Amino acid sequence: MNDITLALDVMGGDFGPRVTIPAIAKALTQKSNLSFLLFGDENQITPLLQKYSLLNHPKIQLHHTEQVIDSDIPFSKAIRQSKNSSMRLAIEAVKEGKALGCISGGNTGALMGLAKLLIEPLPNIERPALTSLIPTTNGKSSVMLDLGANIEVSNYQLQQFAEMGNLFAQVMLDLVYPRLSLLNIGTEENKGKAQLQAVHQLLKHRQDINYIGFIESDKLTNNLTDVIICDGFTGNIALKALEGAAKNLLSLFKKEKADFNICRNTKRYLLKLIFYRYYRKLQEINPDRHNGATLLGLSKVIVKSHGGANANAFYYAIDYAVQQIQSDIPNKILQGLNQSYTK
Amino acid sequence: MNDITLALDVMGGDFGPRVTIPAIAKALTQKSNLSFLLFGDENQITPLLQKYSLLNHPKIQLHHTEQVIDSDIPFSKAIRQSKNSSMRLAIEAVKEGKALGCISGGNTGALMGLAKLLIEPLPNIERPALTSLIPTTNGKSSVMLDLGANIEVSNYQLQQFAEMGNLFAQVMLDLVYPRLSLLNIGTEENKGKAQLQAVHQLLKHRQDINYIGFIESDKLTNNLTDVIICDGFTGNIALKALEGAAKNLLSLFKKEKADFNICRNTKRYLLKLIFYRYYRKLQEINPDRHNGATLLGLSKVIVKSHGGANANAFYYAIDYAVQQIQSDIPNKILQGLNQSYTK
Numbered sequence: 281m282n283d284i285t286l287a288l289d290v291m292g293g294d295f296g297p298r299v300t301i302p303a304i305a306k307a308l309t310q311k312s313n314l315s316f317l318l319f320g321d322e323n324q325i326t327p328l329l330q331k332y333s334l335l336n337h338p339k340i341q342l343h344h345t346e347q348v349i350d351s352d353i354p355f356s357k358a359i360r361q362s363k364n365s366s367m368r369l370a371i372e373a374v375k376e377g378k379a380l381g382c383i384s385g386g387n388t389g390a391l392m393g394l395a396k397l398l399i400e401p402l403p404n405i406e407r408p409a410l411t412s413l414i415p416t417t418n419g420k421s422s423v424m425l426d427l428g429a430n431i432e433v434s435n436y437q438l439q440q441f442a443e444m445g446n447l448f449a450q451v452m453l454d455l456v457y458p459r460l461s462l463l464n465i466g467t468e469e470n471k472g473k474a475q476l477q478a479v480h481q482l483l484k485h486r487q488d489i490n491y492i493g494f495i496e497s498d499k500l501t502n503n504l505t506d507v508i509i510c511d512g513f514t515g516n517i518a519l520k521a522l523e524g525a526a527k528n529l530l531s532l533f534k535k536e537k538a539d540f541n542i543c544r545n546t547k548r549y550l551l552k553l554i555f556y557r558y559y560r561k562l563q564e565i566n567p568d569r570h571n572g573a574t575l576l577g578l579s580k581v582i583v584k585s586h587g588g589a590n591a592n593a594f595y596y597a598i599d600y601a602v603q604q605i606q607s608d609i610p611n612k613i614l615q616g617l618n619q620s621y622t623k
Numbered sequence: 624m625n626d627i628t629l630a631l632d633v634m635g636g637d638f639g640p641r642v643t644i645p646a647i648a649k650a651l652t653q654k655s656n657l658s659f660l661l662f663g664d665e666n667q668i669t670p671l672l673q674k675y676s677l678l679n680h681p682k683i684q685l686h687h688t689e690q691v692i693d694s695d696i697p698f699s700k701a702i703r704q705s706k707n708s709s710m711r712l713a714i715e716a717v718k719e720g721k722a723l724g725c726i727s728g729g730n731t732g733a734l735m736g737l738a739k740l741l742i743e744p745l746p747n748i749e750r751p752a753l754t755s756l757i758p759t760t761n762g763k764s765s766v767m768l769d770l771g772a773n774i775e776v777s778n779y780q781l782q783q784f785a786e787m788g789n790l791f792a793q794v795m796l797d798l799v800y801p802r803l804s805l806l807n808i809g810t811e812e813n814k815g816k817a818q819l820q821a822v823h824q825l826l827k828h829r830q831d832i833n834y835i836g837f838i839e840s841d842k843l844t845n846n847l848t849d850v851i852i853c854d855g856f857t858g859n860i861a862l863k864a865l866e867g868a869a870k871n872l873l874s875l876f877k878k879e880k881a882d883f884n885i886c887r888n889t890k891r892y893l894l895k896l897i898f899y900r901y902y903r904k905l906q907e908i909n910p911d912r913h914n915g916a917t918l919l920g921l922s923k924v925i926v927k928s929h930g931g932a933n934a935n936a937f938y939y940a941i942d943y944a945v946q947q948i949q950s951d952i953p954n955k956i957l958q959g960l961n962q963s964y965t966k
Contacts (some may be wrong), residue, residue: 354813417871428808431816465771465859470697473774473856497860498867513816516808517840517857518864524841525868528760 283313284605286381286598287373290320291348291366293385293587293594297321300385301328303594308339310595311602315339317373319366321346345369349390351587358390359397367391371398374580381581381601383572385589392429395575395582402614407433408577409441410512410584411448413600414519415570416503423449423458424500424508427573428516438462438479438509444576445507446489447616451607458506461495463514468494497521568593572600579610626656627948629724629941630716633663634691634709636728636930636937640664643728644671646937651682653938654945658682660716662709664689688712692733694930701733702740710734714741717923724924724944726915728932735772738918738925745957750776751920752784753855753927754791756943757862758913759846766792766801767843767851770916771859781805781822781852787919788850789832790959794950801849804838806857811837840864911936915943922953 290300297320304316318325322344329335329342347365349358362368367386373379375398384391392408401408409426416422423445430437442460449458462480464472469480471494483491495505497518510518571593575582581604585597633643640663647659661668665687672678672685690708692701705711710729716722718741727734735751744751752769759765766788773780785803792801805823807815812823814837826834838848840861853861914936918925924947928940 352811417874431808463860465774465856465863468695496863496867498863498870500864500867501871502867513808514857514860517806518860520808520839520841521843521861521864522868524839524843524845525865526872527841528844529869529872531760 282606283315284381284602285315285317285379286383286601287317287370287379288319288598289367289370289382289384289386290318290325291345291386292391293585293589294351295590296348297325297328299589299591299594301325301332301334302591303598304340305332305334306591306595307598307602308334308337310599314598314602316341317370317379318342319345319369319373321348321366343369349387351387353387353390355389355393358387359393362390362394368394368398371395371582374582375399380605381583383583383585383594383597383601385585385587385594385597388428388584388587391582391584392575395578399582400579401577402579402610402617404440404617405444405577406440407437408575409444410515410573411445411576412519412573413452413570414500414508414522416501418503420503421453421570422500422503422506422508423453424510424515424519425576426510426512426515427519428512429575430512432513433511435475435479435482438475438511439482440577441509442483442489442491442507443617444613445509447613448576448609449506450616451609451612452603453506455506457490459504460489460491460507460509461493461505463497463500463508463510463518464494465496466494467496569596572597574600574604574609576609576613579614581605581609625949626658627724627945628658628660628722629726629944630660630713630722631662631941632710632713632725632727632729633661633668634688634729635734636928636932637694638933639691640668640671642932642934642937644668644675644677645934646941647683648675648677649934649938650941651677651680654942657941657945659684660713660722661685662688662712662716664691664709686712692730694730696730696733698732698736701730702736705733705737711737711741714738714925717925718742723948724926726926726928726937726940726944728928728930728937728940731771731927731930734925734927735918738921742925743922744920745922745953745960747960748787748920749783750780751918752787753858753916754788754919755862755916756795756913757844757851757865759844761846763846764796764913765843765846765849765851766796767853767858767862768919769853769855769858770862771855772918773855775856776854778818778822778825781818781854782825783920784852785826785832785834785850786960787956788852790956791919791952792849793959794952794955795946796849798849800833802847803832803834803850803852804836804848806840806843806851806853806861807837808839809837810839912939915940917943917947917952919952919956922957924948924952 290297345366349365367384370382374382407430410429411425413421414424425445464476571586571589573584583601633640688709692708713725717725750773753772754768756764757767768788807819914929914932916927926944
């Protein structure tokens with residue numbers, strides 16, 4: 281395995297270094313080929329590096345930054361605020377070739393804006409799209425895009441999302457002919473938005489992709505399709521609804537677990553065994569394991585972690601970046617698109 | 624309690640009379656003040672009435688219809704097909720005052736179209752909105768609208784949804800000053816769709832309602848707000864994503880229950896006790912209990928059941944209609960709207 285250096289916006293996300301540093305500690309333990317360039321406030325970071333025995337670690341370089349982009353400001357303001365910010369410097373490290381990919385849990389608008397400003401998009405790509413793998417009930421994953429980068433999109437852009445999603449699924453899910461679907465509020469041809477009906481017709485007649493029609497949002501995790509295509513507003517609404525439902529159900533059960541841990545009776549061991557069966561099932565569908573959205577369509581790997589991610593979830597965002605770098609996703613998409621454009 | 628006669632499209636939904644007849648049987652047992660006018664194919668219905676001991680029941684009148692509106696045809700075609708259909712005749716019974724409300728699990732577009740065609744909208748209401756109560760993790764409910772009646776809406780229509788939702792929550796949730804929120808992909812003022820930002824400003828400055836800002840779809844079931852307002856496309860995407868996640872998680876656990884039921888060992892009784900605790904928790908958030916969406920803004924109560932509803936869920940759709948009729952929802956909304964228009 282080749283060595284991979286990643287640039288990290290240590291300050292991004294709701295919890296900053298308290299989440300990102302333990303995630304790095306886990307990544308360094310799990311993957312021996314990783315190195316990190318860290319960008320953030322050394323006063324906050326150093327004690328945490330110490331806590332996780334990472335101070336002066338040979339695979340960590342810390343670059344002190346004082347500026348952090350607020351999570352709740354509009355893009356235009358964020359850009360003015362971005363100079364010397366942890367997020368911008370992390371992206372610049374990728375641009376300058378010092379790192380192969382960047383991970384941030386910070387302001388999504390700023391990350392996407394800066395990434396588009398600093399990192400070259402692939403030729404012919406009009407809009408990069410936030411892309412994730414979502415878990416399905418049979419233990420597999422589906423690709424979903426766009427998850428929030430583009431609130432409104434043109435018919436042409438939706439088709440590009442389909443092409444990019446197709447190539448992403450081929451590589452990341454190891455599929456020869458991934459099934460593609462447009463997210464809509466009905467499966468019949470006449471249902472839903474006029475734009476979706478139009479793009480449905482365009483995709484249906486293409487021979488180079490395996491478009492299988494509309495999918496509704498209650499089937500997102502049923503693995504009825506491999507790539508779910510939508511505009512960024514719709515994708516964000518659908519994915520967060522899914523995440524919210526999963527989190528709420530998990531929290532009900534975690535509460536049960538806490539209750540259980542303090543209960544004392546003679547059958548405790550047995551109870552634990554029973555509980556474990558349920559808990560393991562919940563772990564399988566834990567959204568933490570699918571944290572990380574990539575800005576597909578750029579020439580480099582830029583990964584957005586969920587702002588509220590915990591250390592475990594942030595670790596999976598790092599892992600998501602590593603997988604894409606190892607699979608050389610940007611180049612695969614470039615080659616794939618070129619093929620389809622010369623058809 | 625006053626007597627209530629309901630008109631039922633027995634043929635609507637994926638399973639037609641196999642679901643609607645047992646639901647009626649349950650409703651008649653639970654509520655002594657109900658009578659039903661049934662519309663559908665007597666050849667299919669009679670054996671089921673017999674099965675559930677409802678043949679010649681004094682509170683059931685069966686009207687034979689041969690026509691059924693297909694679930695997958697566009698509205699314009701459905702209207703041509705609708706003459707003498709079970710759905711249309713059920714709605715006409717309400718229009719003619721023979722029934723106080725109508726329930727159907729059939730083609731949503733046709734139901735909404737026919738209801739708008741046949742049932743007078745309330746004065747000043749531009750567009751009725753599909754409205755449901757959604758379960759929240761603290762055991763309460765929130766009102767959500769629109770869930771699919773209007774794919775695209777104007778700023779003015781979104782404000783009307785807010786007003787109607789406000790009045791609906793006052794009555795159905797027994798709240799004095801319900802909290803209202805717009806569904807968006809961020810909670811900051813500058814986030815999401817331009818239309819939502821504009822309506823946010825309009826609602827924020829109104830004194831007569833308790834608008835508290837944007838809500839994201841991962842918080843839909845957290846009871847952070849009482850009324851969730853959105854266009855019908857967004858609402859349908861969000862609600863179905865929620866339903867799908869809940870159903871998928873429930874099915875994982877129901878599978879466990881089946882496994883469990885066939886396991887035999889000496890500790891079986893204890894296992895059953897443990898399982899019961901978990902199962903009861905799942906029942907509380909079972910989406911069946913919240914089946915039923917009403918077309919709010921009409922002068923009569925028209926309820927859409929989920930097409931895939933089982934008998935238990937369809938019973939809850941009947942119950943939802945009964946609650947609205949007993950609370951005199953259309954009249955309450957009429958009075959409430961008049962008040963706010965004269966301000």
